[in-house]
Amino acid sequence: MTMTGTDGRGAVALLDHTRTVVNPHLRSTVESLPGSIRRVAMYHLGWERADGTPDTGQAGKAIRPALVLAAAEALGGDPAQAVRAAAAVELAHNFTLLHDDIVDEDPTRRHRPTAWTVFGIPDALVAGDAMLALALRLLAEDDHRASSAASARLAACVIELCAGQQADCAFERRDPYEVSLDECVAMATAKTGALLGCACALGALYAGAGEEEVAAMDAFGREAGLAFQLIDDLIGIWGDPGRTGKPAGADLAAHKKSLPVVAALGSDTAAGAELAELYRRPVLDEEAVQRATDAVERAGGRDWAQTQAADRMARAVQQLSRAVPDLSAAGDLLALAEFVTRRSR
Amino acid sequence: MTMTGTDGRGAVALLDHTRTVVNPHLRSTVESLPGSIRRVAMYHLGWERADGTPDTGQAGKAIRPALVLAAAEALGGDPAQAVRAAAAVELAHNFTLLHDDIVDEDPTRRHRPTAWTVFGIPDALVAGDAMLALALRLLAEDDHRASSAASARLAACVIELCAGQQADCAFERRDPYEVSLDECVAMATAKTGALLGCACALGALYAGAGEEEVAAMDAFGREAGLAFQLIDDLIGIWGDPGRTGKPAGADLAAHKKSLPVVAALGSDTAAGAELAELYRRPVLDEEAVQRATDAVERAGGRDWAQTQAADRMARAVQQLSRAVPDLSAAGDLLALAEFVTRRSR
Numbered sequence: 117m118t119m120t121g122t123d124g125r126g127a128v129a130l131l132d133h134t135r136t137v138v139n140p141h142l143r144s145t146v147e148s149l150p151g152s153i154r155r156v157a158m159y160h161l162g163w164e165r166a167d168g169t170p171d172t173g174q175a176g177k178a179i180r181p182a183l184v185l186a187a188a189e190a191l192g193g194d195p196a197q198a199v200r201a202a203a204a205v206e207l208a209h210n211f212t213l214l215h216d217d218i219v220d221e222d223p224t225r226r227h228r229p230t231a232w233t234v235f236g237i238p239d240a241l242v243a244g245d246a247m248l249a250l251a252l253r254l255l256a257e258d259d260h261r262a263s264s265a266a267s268a269r270l271a272a273c274v275i276e277l278c279a280g281q282q283a284d285c286a287f288e289r290r291d292p293y294e295v296s297l298d299e300c301v302a303m304a305t306a307k308t309g310a311l312l313g314c315a316c317a318l319g320a321l322y323a324g325a326g327e328e329e330v331a332a333m334d335a336f337g338r339e340a341g342l343a344f345q346l347i348d349d350l351i352g353i354w355g356d357p358g359r360t361g362k363p364a365g366a367d368l369a370a371h372k373k374s375l376p377v378v379a380a381l382g383s384d385t386a387a388g389a390e391l392a393e394l395y396r397r398p399v400l401d402e403e404a405v406q407r408a409t410d411a412v413e414r415a416g417g418r419d420w421a422q423t424q425a426a427d428r429m430a431r432a433v434q435q436l437s438r439a440v441p442d443l444s445a446a447g448d449l450l451a452l453a454e455f456v457t458r459r460s461r
Numbered sequence: 462m463t464m465t466g467t468d469g470r471g472a473v474a475l476l477d478h479t480r481t482v483v484n485p486h487l488r489s490t491v492e493s494l495p496g497s498i499r500r501v502a503m504y505h506l507g508w509e510r511a512d513g514t515p516d517t518g519q520a521g522k523a524i525r526p527a528l529v530l531a532a533a534e535a536l537g538g539d540p541a542q543a544v545r546a547a548a549a550v551e552l553a554h555n556f557t558l559l560h561d562d563i564v565d566e567d568p569t570r571r572h573r574p575t576a577w578t579v580f581g582i583p584d585a586l587v588a589g590d591a592m593l594a595l596a597l598r599l600l601a602e603d604d605h606r607a608s609s610a611a612s613a614r615l616a617a618c619v620i621e622l623c624a625g626q627q628a629d630c631a632f633e634r635r636d637p638y639e640v641s642l643d644e645c646v647a648m649a650t651a652k653t654g655a656l657l658g659c660a661c662a663l664g665a666l667y668a669g670a671g672e673e674e675v676a677a678m679d680a681f682g683r684e685a686g687l688a689f690q691l692i693d694d695l696i697g698i699w700g701d702p703g704r705t706g707k708p709a710g711a712d713l714a715a716h717k718k719s720l721p722v723v724a725a726l727g728s729d730t731a732a733g734a735e736l737a738e739l740y741r742r743p744v745l746d747e748e749a750v751q752r753a754t755d756a757v758e759r760a761g762g763r764d765w766a767q768t769q770a771a772d773r774m775a776r777a778v779q780q781l782s783r784a785v786p787d788l789s790a791a792g793d794l795l796a797l798a799e800f801v802t803r804r805s806r
Binding site: 241243244246264 | 494498584587608619
């Protein structure tokens with residue numbers, strides 16, 4: 117497994133560059149939205165405060181648009197022509213965040229109150245709808261020859277994201293024992309992998325790539341996305357070593373059925389049974405969270421997730437080499453994949 | 462103003478025919494949705510009961526798909542080629558209904574419990590998202606040469622629908638005196654006129670019509686849509702004479718700021734002031750509803766709405782004749798416009 121040893125600096129520069137290139141386009145598009153919807157979108161994207169005054173604009177890391185541009189470039193395309201597609205993917209991503217926050221009743225996002233808590237559910241819901249329509253409108257209005265195929269692909273991806281979100285909600289309502297690991301992996305693939313895969317596929321389409329290269333690029337993004345989810349889940353239990361981020365145990369205290377937890381619950385071990393027992397308690401105190409953490413580890417959940425994450429990254433690189441046989445041309449994509457799975461900043 | 466004297470029978474036959482042609486396509490498309498999302502969509506569209514068993518399928522009158530097909534035919538196109546576009550418009554319409562019912566907290570739709578009351582807000586919200594994506598995917602996957610333009614137009618229309626819904630919610634929160642008639646007409650145009658206009662415009666695009674004809678067709682649908690809204694608002698106050706439908710006074714009892722009400726409130730008359738006074742009461746009993754009904758009439762709200770509706774229909778026909786100079790070729794469109802504004806069945 118070849119990896120660019122950039123220590124994340126290459127990826128950070130790439131993401132900075134992506135924001136510089138894509139944000140002006142994204143912003144002028146969002147500013148075209150009708151009055152009140154624009155306000156919610158500008159707030160959600162970090163460009164405005166709740167009162168409409170300018171904000172610093174910390175609107176996410178732009179990983180998905182960066183994947184679009186990097187995939188286009190890796191396949192010999194001109195990334196400048198894919199800027200609209202990159203903006204569309206970022207809009208689609210933010211539509212899902214707006215609606216997920218409503219559905220999950222999340223109070224904060226990117227260290228700020230979520231849009232629905234500021235503007236109410238009706239306005240946040242409708243603004244999300246408009247952002248989805250805007251994403252697909254951007255592609256439909258693009259006169260690049262790949263725009264129809266890109267449009268169809270993004271729309272299909274949104275349906276998959278919806279299915280993933282729906283499955284996630286359904287899992288939370290079910291008994292810990294009832295959710296199988298396969299179901300959970302499928303849910304994470306739909307909810308997290310699909311849009312990363314779609315971003316790479318759109319870049320490939322805009323480079324004029326053939327069906328097989330597009331499919332390989334999609335698979336690369338999906339596998340990297342699942343690796344990212346596995347590592348995110350590990351951090352949700354054991355914390356982000358040496359970094360500010362989620363506190364250790366946060367996901368367990370919230371009874372989250374993350375991948376390592378579901379792996380542990382399905383392990384048919386005494387530790388798995390102990391974890392299930394703990395998850396049936398309505399509230400887990402600090403000591404119980406510690407016991408649950410140990411139980412996930414003893415039941416093999418941590419090892420499984422770590423092995424899976426490495427395996428998924430290996431598969432991602434394998435898929436990438438199908439699309440770009442000379443991987444030295446795909447350095448940016450590898451740097452981005454490494455960045456998301458390291459979550460180093 | 463020429464009108465086909467079909468007594469609505471022509472339109473009913475047209476709508477029956479539209480459902481026969483479009484529903485199989487619509488249904489197979491909806492059946493392609495992932496499991497739980499499909500269930501919500503199938504329920505909302507009246508094809509399944511809440512328990513997943515088959516239902517009779519009374520899923521709306523198919524006015525919008527009928528407009529797509531009739532507009533295509535009126536401009537010399539082949540309606541058979543526009544079936545996919547017709548299905549897309551019906552999906553987009555149903556996406557708005559699903560989300561509007563959540564936002565407005567409506568308990569019933571088409572004499573059945575609304576989807577969010579049956580499946581919960583998260584599942585209904587996500588199913589609506591998927592139906593919007595499916596609508597735009599249908600167009601993007603269509604290899605008709607008009608599909609990109611149709612896609613862009615439908616996406617732009619959805620943004621307008623969102624703005625209309627957002628304005629509607631904002632009006633309900635404001636004081637009766639604060640909403641101007643112009644704002645209210647703009648809201649109704651966005652919320653009701655836009656999609657009827659878009660349906661006609663898509664038909665025109667699929668017939669290979671030029672920009673001006675497409676714009677005229679859009680304007681025809683919009684004007685007819687506003688006429689429909691005005692008449693619907695009149696029925697909401699004075700009832701549907703001789704028909705089963707909304708009971709007289711229903712909109713007033715609900716404090717609805719419908720078009721005749723806003724016209725009356727802005728009339729600068731004693732009756733208008735009396736109406737505003739009544740609307741400030743938290744609950745209106747039968748006698749108060751009767752007084753409010755009289756006040757709308759004395760303040761000129763009824764006359765204004767009736768005159769406006771007739772005027773809008775005249776403008777609709779005028780716009781139609783710009784697109785189809787020989788109106789005898791547009792008999793189906795006229796019959797549909799007459800049907801929606803008569804609300805006879």
